[in-house]
Amino acid sequence: MTITAQDIAAILGPVDQTLMAALSATGATPGELAEAWAWVNSDEALIGEGRSLPRGKVAELVELLSADEDDEYEM
Numbered sequence: 001m002t003i004t005a006q007d008i009a010a011i012l013g014p015v016d017q018t019l020m021a022a023l024s025a026t027g028a029t030p031g032e033l034a035e036a037w038a039w040v041n042s043d044e045a046l047i048g049e050g051r052s053l054p055r056g057k058v059a060e061l062v063e064l065l066s067a068d069e070d071d072e073y074e075m
Contacts (some may be wrong), residue, residue: 002027011037012065022064028057048068 007030008020015023023033036058054062 001029003030005031019064023061026057026060026064028046030059032057033061039067053058 003024003026005020005024008015008023011030011033030037039054039058039062050065052060
């Protein structure tokens with residue numbers, strides 16, 4: 001099951017339409033989005049738990065979410 005706008009809002013909170021479209025276009029599942037969000041917010045903790053670095057759709061989502069985070073700091 002791929003993520004919907006409702007899934008994205010439930011996991012991330014409010015996001016702009018551009019990011020929502022990009023996330024939806026990945027074809028990821030809600031679980032993959034939740035995992036990517038966890039990586040963006042606490043990558044050191046996840047690495048400390050011995051988790052392998054994200055791959056596939058999770059890595060793609062991490063990149064999208066990280067790029068959006070970077071844009072917020074450039075203002």
